[in-house]
Amino acid sequence: MGVFVFLPLVLPLSAWPVARLAELHLHPRTATRLLTAVATVMALCSTLCLALLMVVGTAQLPGNPLPDGWSHAEVRAAVPHDEIAGQAAIPALVLVLAVCARTLWRHRRVAQRARRALAALPSRSVVVLPEEKPYAYALPGGRRDRVVVTTALLRGLTSPERRALFAHERAHLTAAHHRHLLAVRLAARANPFLRPLRTTVVYTTERWADEDAARSVGNRTVVARAIGKAALLSGGSPVPAFATFTGFAGFASAGPVPRRVAALLRPAPAARSWPSVFTSVGLAAWGAAVGTLVSAMSSANSAVTMVLILHAATPL
Amino acid sequence: MAQRDREDPHRPSRRRGQGELESQVLGALREAEAPVTAAWVQERLGGDLAYTTVVTILTRLLAKDAVARERRGRSFVWRPTADVAGLAALKMRRLLDGESDREAVLASFVTALPPDDEQVLRALLETAHATGGAGATDRSDAMGGAEATARSDAVGGGDGVGGADGVPDGTED
Numbered sequence: 001m002g003v004f005v006f007l008p009l010v011l012p013l014s015a016w017p018v019a020r021l022a023e024l025h026l027h028p029r030t031a032t033r034l035l036t037a038v039a040t041v042m043a044l045c046s047t048l049c050l051a052l053l054m055v056v057g058t059a060q061l062p063g064n065p066l067p068d069g070w071s072h073a074e075v076r077a078a079v080p081h082d083e084i085a086g087q088a089a090i091p092a093l094v095l096v097l098a099v100c101a102r103t104l105w106r107h108r109r110v111a112q113r114a115r116r117a118l119a120a121l122p123s124r125s126v127v128v129l130p131e132e133k134p135y136a137y138a139l140p141g142g143r144r145d146r147v148v149v150t151t152a153l154l155r156g157l158t159s160p161e162r163r164a165l166f167a168h169e170r171a172h173l174t175a176a177h178h179r180h181l182l183a184v185r186l187a188a189r190a191n192p193f194l195r196p197l198r199t200t201v202v203y204t205t206e207r208w209a210d211e212d213a214a215r216s217v218g219n220r221t222v223v224a225r226a227i228g229k230a231a232l233l234s235g236g237s238p239v240p241a242f243a244t245f246t247g248f249a250g251f252a253s254a255g256p257v258p259r260r261v262a263a264l265l266r267p268a269p270a271a272r273s274w275p276s277v278f279t280s281v282g283l284a285a286w287g288a289a290v291g292t293l294v295s296a297m298s299s300a301n302s303a304v305t306m307v308l309i310l311h312a313a314t315p316l
Numbered sequence: 317m318a319q320r321d322r323e324d325p326h327r328p329s330r331r332r333g334q335g336e337l338e339s340q341v342l343g344a345l346r347e348a349e350a351p352v353t354a355a356w357v358q359e360r361l362g363g364d365l366a367y368t369t370v371v372t373i374l375t376r377l378l379a380k381d382a383v384a385r386e387r388r389g390r391s392f393v394w395r396p397t398a399d400v401a402g403l404a405a406l407k408m409r410r411l412l413d414g415e416s417d418r419e420a421v422l423a424s425f426v427t428a429l430p431p432d433d434e435q436v437l438r439a440l441l442e443t444a445h446a447t448g449g450a451g452a453t454d455r456s457d458a459m460g461g462a463e464a465t466a467r468s469d470a471v472g473g474g475d476g477v478g479g480a481d482g483v484p485d486g487t488e489d
Contacts, residue, residue: 113411117407118404120339121401129401129405129408130399130401130402133409135425148408165425169425224440224444227426228440228444229441231429234429257426257433261437261440265440265443265444
């Protein structure tokens with residue numbers, strides 16, 4: 001097992017270059033799928049390895065609930081620096097599990113509250129709320145997907161822009177972007193090194209919906225204007241609710257909204273499925289793919305080794 | 317105890333039921349022509365709700381600013397300040413204001429706009445208006461696109477937004 005058990009904890013670093021380059025050089029759909037898959041696999045591997053280290057760590061604790069045989073010196077010998085690594089892994093794993101459970105719980109609570117808020121209204125796919133604060137949301141709910149939009153926002157947009165807005169929100173629901181977002185959110189909780197991937201995916205899902213909307217209304221400028229106007233309307237409102245969204249310090253100097261508008265004012269990105277290895281982004285993507293593979297193999301190797309050692313150490 | 321005994325035992329979900337009751341009570345209030353008492357609401361709803369339940373729901377609606385009350389004699393009279401859609405908007409607003417963790421569920425159309433971004437964005441929209449707007453001319457373009465609508469006083473008032481074109485009339489189920 002040796003050093004392999006530590007690799008998945010740091011291999012997310014291999015995905016940083018592609019997380020940074022994907023925004024400009026990959027189609028948003030490719031970027032979202034690639035980064036979500038990489039983040040999910042790496043988070044699972046990293047958590048598995050934390051669990052393996054935890055087994056080694058508990059071997060040092062007197063009176064631990066695991067089988068006696070697992071405290072055998074041979075188990076501890078499988079990991080270098082077992083004293084430090086094992087002891088650090090216990091609180092780390094507890095923290096990861098607790099934070100992920102809390103994230104899931106809050107996710108469900110928000111979804112439930114949002115659905116309950118709209119429960120009394122007629123079951124249409126579009127809900128227009130009489131409200132002086134301009135906002136629009138896609139609310140996923142299986143067959144009862146809904147787009148929520150306020151009168152204040154609709155008043156500020158022309159009818160082609162409204163169509164762009166609805167096309168954007170529908171794209172979120174059709175492509176189930178909330179699943180990608182939840183996956184990268186949990187992954188970033190499981191291993192903090194995956195946070196840049198989450199930041200990028202939050203942005204690329206919006207870009208993906210923008211591109212789908214541009215295709216369905218057949219006019220990129222209208223979508224750009226709809227986003228720009230909606231942002232200016234929201235920005236002008238004194239209600240501080242949107243301020244909590246600003247944990248989005250990206251790589252580029254401008255925030256996500258101007259970058260989205262600028263991207264829509266450029267020609268549509270090429271929908272290549274996989275970039276050539278001879279470009280910087282291609283190299284970065286392959287780097288992340290190799291990193292993910294190594295991460296999966298290291299954790300599988302460590303898991304198998306650990307199972308064999310524990311099996312041998314457990315008296316039958 | 318007595319209140320719970322008199323509530324409908326067949327209701328599938330207690331919390332869901334309360335949300336529906338709020339809408340029913342609000343609907344009854346809106347049918348009244350003048351402020352009415354809780355007893356009137358109870359009678360209006362068919363009498364299978366306990367008086368205390370009606371008062372509880374009215375108090376909850378009061379906390380949400382969906383109804384108002386004033387003292388008349390020894391009791392209160394109630395009047396609605398919001399309709400069912402307005403109540404939904406209030407609930408949604410509370411959710412958005414209260415939850416910082418909502419992005420994963422609710423993918424919003426736009427995120428917050430820092431002051432610097434606002435400048436960049438206005439410049440971009442100017443460019444869009446000057447160069448790319450040819451394919452998408454419409455009414456508001458004539459009056460200066462984003463600049464006009466960015467001011468909240470530029471709102472066009474009474475043309476009922478719900479039925480306007482551009483809003484898909486989604487009737488799925």
